[in-house]
Amino acid sequence: MKKSKILMIVGSLLLLGLFVFPLWNITLEAPQYPIPLGMDIYINKFVDTHEFDIKNINLMNHYVGMQNIPETIPEFKIFPVAIGIMVVLGVIIGFFGNHKLFLAWFVLMCILGTAGMYDFYMWEYNYGHNLSPKAIMNFKNPDGSVMGFQPPLFGTKDILNFTAHSYPRTGAYFLFVGMLLTFVSFFVGKKEAKAKA
Amino acid sequence: MKTIFKSLLVITVLSMVLGSCGKGDSKKNGALSGNAAERVYVAPGEYDEFYAFLSGGFSGQLAVYGLPSGRLFKVIPVFSVDPEKAYGFSEETKPMLNTSHGFIPWDDSHHPDISQTTGELDGRWIFINGNNTPRIARIDLTSFETAEIIEIPNSAGNHSSSYVTENTEYVVAGTRFSIPYPQKDMPINEYKGNFKGALTFIAVDPKNGSMDIKFQLMMPGFNYDLSHPGRGASHGWFFFTTYNTEEANSLLEVNASQNDKDYIAAINWKKIEEYVNNGGGKKTPTKYAHNVYNEETHSATSTIKEEVLIINPSDVPGAIYFMPTPKSPHGCDVDPTGEYIVGSGKLAAELTVHSFSKMIKAIDEKKFDGDAYGIPILQYEATLAGAVKQPGLGPLHTEFDGKGNAYTTFFISSEVVKWKLGTWEVIDRKPVFYSVGHLMIPGGNSRKPFGKYLVAMNKITKDRYLSTGPEVTQSAQLFDITGEKMEMLLDFPTIGEPHYAAGIPASMIMPKSKKIYKLEENKHPYATKSEATSKVVRKGNEVHVYMTMIRSHFAPDNIEGIQVGDKVFFHVTNLEQDYDVPHGFAVIGANTSELLIMPGQTKTNIWEPKQVGVWPFYCTDFCSALHQEMQGYIRVSPKGSNVPLTYTLDGDAVDAE
Numbered sequence: 001m002k003k004s005k006i007l008m009i010v011g012s013l014l015l016l017g018l019f020v021f022p023l024w025n026i027t028l029e030a031p032q033y034p035i036p037l038g039m040d041i042y043i044n045k046f047v048d049t050h051e052f053d054i055k056n057i058n059l060m061n062h063y064v065g066m067q068n069i070p071e072t073i074p075e076f077k078i079f080p081v082a083i084g085i086m087v088v089l090g091v092i093i094g095f096f097g098n099h100k101l102f103l104a105w106f107v108l109m110c111i112l113g114t115a116g117m118y119d120f121y122m123w124e125y126n127y128g129h130n131l132s133p134k135a136i137m138n139f140k141n142p143d144g145s146v147m148g149f150q151p152p153l154f155g156t157k158d159i160l161n162f163t164a165h166s167y168p169r170t171g172a173y174f175l176f177v178g179m180l181l182t183f184v185s186f187f188v189g190k191k192e193a194k195a196k197a
Numbered sequence: 198m199k200t201i202f203k204s205l206l207v208i209t210v211l212s213m214v215l216g217s218c219g220k221g222d223s224k225k226n227g228a229l230s231g232n233a234a235e236r237v238y239v240a241p242g243e244y245d246e247f248y249a250f251l252s253g254g255f256s257g258q259l260a261v262y263g264l265p266s267g268r269l270f271k272v273i274p275v276f277s278v279d280p281e282k283a284y285g286f287s288e289e290t291k292p293m294l295n296t297s298h299g300f301i302p303w304d305d306s307h308h309p310d311i312s313q314t315t316g317e318l319d320g321r322w323i324f325i326n327g328n329n330t331p332r333i334a335r336i337d338l339t340s341f342e343t344a345e346i347i348e349i350p351n352s353a354g355n356h357s358s359s360y361v362t363e364n365t366e367y368v369v370a371g372t373r374f375s376i377p378y379p380q381k382d383m384p385i386n387e388y389k390g391n392f393k394g395a396l397t398f399i400a401v402d403p404k405n406g407s408m409d410i411k412f413q414l415m416m417p418g419f420n421y422d423l424s425h426p427g428r429g430a431s432h433g434w435f436f437f438t439t440y441n442t443e444e445a446n447s448l449l450e451v452n453a454s455q456n457d458k459d460y461i462a463a464i465n466w467k468k469i470e471e472y473v474n475n476g477g478g479k480k481t482p483t484k485y486a487h488n489v490y491n492e493e494t495h496s497a498t499s500t501i502k503e504e505v506l507i508i509n510p511s512d513v514p515g516a517i518y519f520m521p522t523p524k525s526p527h528g529c530d531v532d533p534t535g536e537y538i539v540g541s542g543k544l545a546a547e548l549t550v551h552s553f554s555k556m557i558k559a560i561d562e563k564k565f566d567g568d569a570y571g572i573p574i575l576q577y578e579a580t581l582a583g584a585v586k587q588p589g590l591g592p593l594h595t596e597f598d599g600k601g602n603a604y605t606t607f608f609i610s611s612e613v614v615k616w617k618l619g620t621w622e623v624i625d626r627k628p629v630f631y632s633v634g635h636l637m638i639p640g641g642n643s644r645k646p647f648g649k650y651l652v653a654m655n656k657i658t659k660d661r662y663l664s665t666g667p668e669v670t671q672s673a674q675l676f677d678i679t680g681e682k683m684e685m686l687l688d689f690p691t692i693g694e695p696h697y698a699a700g701i702p703a704s705m706i707m708p709k710s711k712k713i714y715k716l717e718e719n720k721h722p723y724a725t726k727s728e729a730t731s732k733v734v735r736k737g738n739e740v741h742v743y744m745t746m747i748r749s750h751f752a753p754d755n756i757e758g759i760q761v762g763d764k765v766f767f768h769v770t771n772l773e774q775d776y777d778v779p780h781g782f783a784v785i786g787a788n789t790s791e792l793l794i795m796p797g798q799t800k801t802n803i804w805e806p807k808q809v810g811v812w813p814f815y816c817t818d819f820c821s822a823l824h825q826e827m828q829g830y831i832r833v834s835p836k837g838s839n840v841p842l843t844y845t846l847d848g849d850a851v852d853a854e
Contacts, residue, residue: 051774059747062748136823
C-alpha cells in the first residue's frame with residue numbers, strides 16, 4: 001500500500017483516541033485547594049479530576065452567581081457522531097481516494113475543529129458571564145463593567161483567588177497528530193502521483 | 198528493712214550526683230541546641246516522620262501527635278464525652294459510652310497498642326483500655342474515630358491491657374483489682390482466697406477488627422499490673438506482672454509490699470484457646486456492653502451481652518506458670534526476639550530479666566518451687582536470664598530499639614536508662630523532668646522497632662513550663678536514640694496524663710486517611726441527601742427536622758409550628774463532598790453540645806424548647822466566607838397553639854407532612 005494511504009488511514013484512526021482520552025482540561029488552583037480542583041472535558045462528558053471536583057467547582061462558583069456546570073450539553077451528542085463519521089470517511093478515503101480528497105478531508109476537519117473551538121468558547125463565555133442577578137458577590141472591572149469569570153480558552157488566567165489553567169489533554173494530541181498525518185498524506189500522495197506520472 | 202533504707206539512701210545520693218551530672222549534660226546540650234532545634238523542626242507545610250498516639254490518662258481520650266515536632270493534631274474521643282465533637286452528646290454516639298452500669302461519660306484511658314501482623318505494626322487499628330469501668334476500645338486508623346468499645350465483665354481496674362498478640366489474634370485485658378467472683382455482698386476482709394483476678398482474651402476479627410470475648414481466665418486474687426505478649430519463639434504466650442500476691446485488702450502501700458518476690462504469670466494462651474475450641478470452659482451469666490459504631494449509618498449501637506466463657510487455671514494443666522520476680526513488678530516487656538521478658542520490680546534494686554527458653558526448659562524439667570492456688574511456681578534462678586545491676590530507682594517500663602538495646606524508665610530517680618540485652622550493662626542514662634512513667638519507641642514493643650526516637654512521658658513538670666496555677670501539664674520528652682548516647686531534643690506538654698503511647702511511621706497511616714464520607718454511602722435512617730428532600734415531620738410531641746447544610750445555608754432555615762414541650766430532633770446532614778469542610782450546628786438553649794458534622798455525615802441533636810419565642814440556630818464551624826450568614830430561626834409557640842408546622846428556605850414554603 002502506498003505510504004500516503006497508510007498515513008491517511010492511520011491519521012483518521014488516531015481520532016478514535018478522542019473516545020478514550022479527554023480532549024481538554026480546566027484546572028483551578030487556589031490557596032484553599034492545595035490539591036487543585038479540575039475537570040476533564042471529553043467529547044461526550046465532563047469528568048471530575050478528583051471525585052466531586054465538579055460539585056465543588058459549582059459550590060465555589062455560586063458565590064459569584066455562576067450557573068452550575070451542566071450534567072450534559074447538546075454537543076456531547078453531536079461531537080461523537082461527527083468524529084465517528086470523520087473517522088469512517090477518512091478510512092474510506094484512505095483506501096479508495098486520492099491526495100486531493102485527503103486535503104478535502106483535512107480542510108473539513110479543520111472547519112469542524114474550529115467550529116468546535118468556537119462553540120466551546122461561546123459556552124465558556126456564557127458560563128463566565130451569565131451571572132445570577134442575586135449573586136452573593138459582585139465584582140467590577142476597573143472600567144466599571146461587570147467582571148466575568150470566563151476561564152481561558154487556552155492558557156492560564158488569574159480569576160480572583162483562583163488561577164485557572166485550560167490546556168489540551170491526551171485526546172487533543174491524538175486529534176492534532178492524526179490531522180497532521182492526514183495533512184502530510186496530502187503532500188506524500190501528491191509526490192507519489194507525480195512520480196507515477 | 199534497714200538495709201533497704203540504707204541502699205535507698207545510697208542510691209538517692211547517687212542519683213542526685215548523677216542528676217547533677219545530667220544538668221551538666223543539659224548545659225552541653227545547650228551549646229548544641231541549634232542542632233537539636235533543627236532536628237525537631239518540621240518546616241511549615243512539611244510533615245512529621247511519625248505519628249505518636251499518647252493516651253490521655255484521666256482525660257479518657259487518645260491524642261495524636263507528630264514526631265519529631267511534638268505538634269498535637271487531634272484528640273480522639275474514646276471513653277469521655279467531648280462536646281467539641283458531640284461525642285457522647287449526639288444521639289448517634291451516646292450508645293458508645295453505654296455500659297452495664299448505664300451511660301458513663303468518663304474513663305481513665307491507659308495503654309494504646311497498634312494492631313500487628315507477624316509481630317510488626319500494620320497500622321489498621323489502635324486499641325486502648327478504659328481503666329475505671331473496664332473497657333477496651335478499637336479506633337479505626339482510616340477515620341481516626343472510635344469504632345468499637347467492649348466492656349470487660351468480672352474485672353476492675355482494667356490496667357494490664359490492651360496489648361495485642363503477634364497477629365492481633367487477641368487484644369488482652371487484665372484486671373488490676375481483684376474482686377469477688379461472682380460479684381456478691383461480702384466482708385472486704387475476707388478477700389484472701391475469695392477474690393479473683395480475671396484475664397480476658399478478646400478475639401479480633403482479622404477482616405474488620407470486630408471484638409468478641411473468647412474467654413476469661415479466673416486467676417488468683419492478685420493485682421495484675423501490666424502485660425505483654427510473647428513474640429517470635431514465645432508467640433502463643435502472654436506475660437502478666439502481678440503485685441499484692443500478699444492478697445492484702447487495706448493499706449496496700451505497706452501490706453502489698455511485704456513479699457520479696459511477686460510473680461510474672463506466663464500464660465500459654467494457645468493451649469487455652471485449643472481447650473476452648475474443643476468445647477472447654479464454662480458459659481457463665483454476666484452482663485457487659487458491646488458498642489459498635491457503624492461508619493455507613495454514622496451511628497452506634499449498644500448491645501448488652503449476657504454470657505462469658507470462664508476458664509479456671511486448673512481446667513488446663515500446664516498452661517499457666519508463675520515466674521518469681523522481685524518486689525511488685527510493674528512493667529512487663531518482651532524484647533523483639535521474644536526471648537527476654539523484663540520485669541520492672543518497682544521497689545527492687547535490680548531490673549530482672551527472664552529468659553523464655555530457660556522458662557520452657559524449667560517447665561520441662563519441672564523446676565518448681567511449690568505452687569500458688571495450684572499454679573506451679575518456677576524456681577527463680579531457673580528462668581533468670583540476668584539482671585541489670587544498680588540501674589536506677591523505681592523501674593517502670595522498658596522498650597526496645599531493635600538493635601539489641603533496651604531503654605527503661607526510672608520513676609524515683611527520674612531518668613531513662615539505656616542498657617544492653619544479654620550483657621545487662623548500662624550504656625547511658627539521661628535525666629528526665631520529672632518522674633517518668635512510660636516511654637515509647639515507635640514499634641518498640643513489636644518485632645520491628647523503628648529505633649530513631651524515644652518519647653518519655655513524665656508525671657511531674659513543676660517548673661518546666663509557664664505556670665498555670667496549681668494544676669500544671671504533664672509532659673513528653675523526645676530523645677534521639679540513633680547514637681550510642683541518648684540526646685534529648687524536645688519536650689512538649691500533653692493532654693491529661695499520658696500512660697503509654699504507640700508510634701508508627703506516618704507513611705503507614707497517612708495515605709489511608711479518609712478525607713470525606715461519601716454522601717451516597719450514607720445509610721443513616723434520618724439522612725437527607727438533597728435540599729429538595731429536607732422536611733419537618735411531627736409525631737405527637739416529637740418533631741423530626743430533616744435538615745441539610747452546605748456552604749453557606751441550612752435547608753430549611755425557617756421553621757414554625759414548634760410548641761413548648763415538644764422534643765425536636767435535628768437530624769442534620771452535611772451535603773459537602775469536599776475535604777475539610779465540616780459544618781457545625783448549635784441552637785440556643787439546647788441541653789447538649791454542638792454538632793460538628795463532617796462532609797457526607799448525618800448527626801442528631803435533641804432540643805426541648807422551654808420558652809415561647811423565635812430562636813436562632815447557626816453553623817459553629819467557620820466554613821466559608823459566608824459562614825456568618827449560615828443561620829436560621831425556629832419559632833416556638835405555646836403548647837396547643839394552632840400555628841401550622843411549616844419549613845422554608847428563602848420563602849419557598851412547603852407544608853409539613
